[in-house]
Amino acid sequence: MPRYVVERLFDVKHGSMPEVGSKSRRILVEKMPEIVWEHSHVVLDDSGGVKTYCIYSAPSEEDVQRHAEALASHRVLSISEIAGDVTPEDFPL
Numbered sequence: 001m002p003r004y005v006v007e008r009l010f011d012v013k014h015g016s017m018p019e020v021g022s023k024s025r026r027i028l029v030e031k032m033p034e035i036v037w038e039h040s041h042v043v044l045d046d047s048g049g050v051k052t053y054c055i056y057s058a059p060s061e062e063d064v065q066r067h068a069e070a071l072a073s074h075r076v077l078s079i080s081e082i083a084g085d086v087t088p089e090d091f092p093l
């Protein structure tokens with residue numbers, strides 16, 4: 001199944017992210033079981049704004065976009081299909 005990285009900018013502060021995460025899980029479990037939320041990296045900008053980089057497995061980019069629309073309270077900055085994964089151990093010294 002294709003995997004995607006989703007870059008988002010949230011309209012809520014960091015303290016509200018647990019509620020946003022719970023809502024995201026509920027949407028996936030109850031309405032979009034074909035999408036798998038693998039993990040997310042949460043970063044704060046200089047003003048305390050919340051940005052995330054989330055990894056999803058999904059049948060299509062459109063499915064990921066549907067989930068984002070259902071979640072709301074954020075703007076999707078980009079959705080990119082992941083071509084592969086590497087770690088430092090993949091490269092010889």
